[in-house]
Amino acid sequence: MGKWVFFVLGCLVAVTVCAQDAQVEGARKKIQANDFAGAKTDLTKLIDANPRNKLALNLRGQARMGLEDFYGAIGDFNFALELDSTFAEAWNNRGEAKIALGDDESAINDFTKAIKFNAKLVLAYTNRGLAKYDIEDLQGAYQDFSKALDLGPADADKYFNRGVVKAELGEFISAIDDYTKAIELDKTDAGLYNYRGVAYYNTGNLDQAVADYDQAIKLDPKDPLKYENRALAKNAKENFKGALEDFNKAIELDATQAETYNLRGVARFNLEDHDGAIADYTKAIELDETNPVYYDNRALCKTEKEDYAGAVEDYSSSIELYPTDPETYYQRGLVKLSMNNKYDACLDFKKAEELGSTEVKAIIKKNCK
Template sequence: MRKIAFILLVLITGIAQAQDAALESARKKIAANDFKGAKADLTKIIDSNPKNKIALNLRGQARLELEDFYGAIGDYNAALEIDSTFADALNNRGEAKMALGDDEGAIPDFDKAIKFNSKFADAYSNRGLAKYNTEDLQGAYFDFSKALELGPVDSDKYFNRGVVKAELGEFISAIDDYSKAIEFDKNDPALYNYRGVAYYNTGNLDQAVADYDQAIKLDPKDALKFENRALAKNAKQDFKGALEDYSKAIELNATEPETYNLRGVVKYSMEDHDGAIADYTKAIELDDTNPVYYDNRALSKTEKEDYAGAIEDYSSSIELYPSDPETYLQRGVVKVTMNNKYDACLDFKRAEELGSTEAKALIKKNCK
């Protein structure tokens, strides 16, 4: 009997060693992005041993990368039925839920992963992302900071915390995090773009433009980066430079109405009212539900003394947004210019009712 037991022990040991080798092979395939190959290998292991939680977790990872999110969750569920404290499977299941847009459902999984492994930096990072997506900015701030504390530090961790700081209005501190992220990855255009936005919000326009320059150098095909640089140049009153950047943004993406609107604003500042009207008209063609585009076109039409056209645009704006006192006020001013004081006074009174502080003086001057 001892001999038989010894033989069984050898067999069990050999099987375990073979499975360990197969698991390591599957891990290497996942690392090499051969997710289909890894899934096939892991399925063989699971078929021979359905209780292998490591294989189930790894197959879940392969399925997650193959965007089989429900299949991945099924594998993680099976692994957790075997070991409910399996932190890796909890974290990975949370990632799969996030991929399905279920951020709220993912957070309890990350909570449990952290409960069973308090040093699990990836789980803190993932929970931070889920909290960010559910607009819990303070919670995300804590989690990203904890992930950095646990380490290893990297570009993504600093970037994530920088984004949250910026949304909380902590732009100077966000710049510090973006700068640290850039130290780890000097070739990521997004890092320079986001830091440029933060600099713009602190009023450091020169540094914002410098960061956008670098972002564009690294990624010259992104319309948004040109638009961001145009905003900074416009704020510096470099209207020619802003105009060039908006035109480049439109060349890269001709279907974004806001870019036409913003280019129209620059043309208005340069007193090119025909050009501004053309841009506002294009913006309206692409999105006829934004009252700002009608307001802006009305301003340029007023400058060209097309008062009837301006009133028409202000009226369209009011139909879309009837609670804006400024639009009534501006329409009233145009009506005064046309000597239609009766209708102008109706607009001024409505503007006053909606909270305009300027309307009272206009009523006193023009209305009896």
């Protein structure tokens, strides 16, 4: 009789375990379908019935991350790791939650633990690379992204991540290789073409940069940054009209960016539309009155229009914001010289020399005796 009781109890335990496994898989599928609330509810019932179910705790942590409850998620991952300190997936997931909270240093430690317990956990290398990138450890990020690619399988994101780091390190030709491999794997991602365009721009291959921006805009015609990037490449090709058209489109899509007005002002200046350039620089200053470059650019336009008093005023505003730039003193001195105010001009020239300008020496020798 006792043997039969034991057998029946054993069957009941097996059925219960199987039922729990099915519920865990059901919750996993809900997470994959972005039904995070439903998954959390199901997993909470499972955990209430068995608080030592590490798989359920790990999955509920993921569900909580989907709900942006990162502190709650970390709590679940902590419990899972208390039950099994070698649980690589939980270490990785806790690291992801810490990245979301801006704690990159601690996240790196978690990803390192995940790799210790599962040296082939590709996602942990990728995540650690992202965290290292955030703290500007570019070499470390490069190594982790490379390891993720070595482990495979190759995908566009892995090549893109490494390409971004290579570009940050100034290795633009190698970055182009990675972006190209990413594009071969995913020809529908506008961002890949945009980033490769930036890399081509930095190598001086302006035609290819424009071609990539063309494709990026074709795939995503609502992003102002892509038009701005193409405008910069056209400007570098001295296609100022084409650049102006792209800056116009960028501003049409987003009229809140001071830098875009400033750059359009440069294009208008190159087209000798000084009034239009001044209007753009003025708008840039309205949006961001703390950038000395905008005052310098407007001063240059005013000088071209022989509005010397206005130019001096703008250079003075620039100097208030950035009093250690020798070029601004030099330019203001030139304007004052045009106003026949040689005494004040020489004060500016000498200040420029004091701050390290070498080009000002000849003009001091000629005018400031």
